[in-house]
Amino acid sequence: MSKKPLLVIFPHPDDEAFGVAGTILKHIESGGSVTYVCLTLGEMGRNMGRPVMANRETLPDIRRRELDRAAELLGIQDLRRFGMRDKTIEFTDLDALASRFGDVIQEIAPERIITFYPGYAVHPDHDATGDAVIRAVRALPEEKRPDVHTIAFADGTEEDLGAPDVLTDVSAYRDAKLQIIEAHASQTAGLIEAVKSRHDTEMEEMLVTERFWRYPV
Amino acid sequence: MKAINPAHVQAELDQLRGEPVYVHLETTNGAYASHREKGTLSAGAFIRNVQLTFEIGKIAGNGPYRIGLETDIGWLYAEGLTDWEKDEENRLLFAGHDHEGRLAAALELSRSPFPK
Numbered sequence: 124m125s126k127k128p129l130l131v132i133f134p135h136p137d138d139e140a141f142g143v144a145g146t147i148l149k150h151i152e153s154g155g156s157v158t159y160v161c162l163t164l165g166e167m168g169r170n171m172g173r174p175v176m177a178n179r180e181t182l183p184d185i186r187r188r189e190l191d192r193a194a195e196l197l198g199i200q201d202l203r204r205f206g207m208r209d210k211t212i213e214f215t216d217l218d219a220l221a222s223r224f225g226d227v228i229q230e231i232a233p234e235r236i237i238t239f240y241p242g243y244a245v246h247p248d249h250d251a252t253g254d255a256v257i258r259a260v261r262a263l264p265e266e267k268r269p270d271v272h273t274i275a276f277a278d279g280t281e282e283d284l285g286a287p288d289v290l291t292d293v294s295a296y297r298d299a300k301l302q303i304i305e306a307h308a309s310q311t312a313g314l315i316e317a318v319k320s321r322h323d324t325e326m327e328e329m330l331v332t333e334r335f336w337r338y339p340v
Numbered sequence: 341m342k343a344i345n346p347a348h349v350q351a352e353l354d355q356l357r358g359e360p361v362y363v364h365l366e367t368t369n370g371a372y373a374s375h376r377e378k379g380t381l382s383a384g385a386f387i388r389n390v391q392l393t394f395e396i397g398k399i400a401g402n403g404p405y406r407i408g409l410e411t412d413i414g415w416l417y418a419e420g421l422t423d424w425e426k427d428e429e430n431r432l433l434f435a436g437h438d439h440e441g442r443l444a445a446a447l448e449l450s451r452s453p454f455p456k
Contacts, residue, residue, distance in 0.1 A: 167386070169442045171435075171437065171443055174441060175423070175437055178425065178435060178446075179366070179448065180427065180431065180433060180454070181427075208456070210371075245372060246372065247371065313441075
């Protein structure tokens, strides 16, 4: 078994690109392994490419391939799709979902899990995913619970939760991270255009520093 | 997809009259709308794989277009449609794209169910 397994759990292909691509690259480079559980195909995305290259029915396959490519660029050996539908996570049985997460946790025994901070992650799928991950971790005996690092970006996050607990410098992976964001072209082409055409401080910051809040499990 | 040609669309709608079709109907301004712009309401709805039979189906407008389908007990209405295609599975796919190419509305009709 590889050392230092990292488990990443997100609902949409491209969630991994913005928040944790640098952290994943760094982790793999240092000899760690990564399992990425991606719940949906992002099939309800609003972006259809620039120019429009997809429709509602072709988007799932396009995004499936984009995620394959992103995983390849990231060096992720273990990508698991959970076959759920975009926008519906919060309406599913979250205990059942937590139990599926629990099986993965038991199997790979991660040292750390990265997901969204429930209630502070803006998109309902993000919040519901984080919620189910926390349920899964809390179902474990206390001494077996991995660290849970979460992404939060709702307004008021820092007022409520304080500054992020973990700031990871990923500036060495800036260009690689940008490529991974670009791999999700159907969703990110407009954003990439913006990044390349003008200096966007917020975007540049996101490319060189990744921020996590440790969830109190 | 290509820009809607209303005469072609009307001919396709006429062909589906009176037979049960599966519908995907959707409108959205995005889950991030209220996060990106304060005061904006994130609003949207979708329904996938409801079956209906329409007696009259019409496309109207000068672009963006509207489509209305009248059934024996009610109506289906979609506004803001800009593009369409009849795909390899003979499904009629309509979408309304905003100026940045993002989907704002979708209406899709198929003789067989859409994948869940």
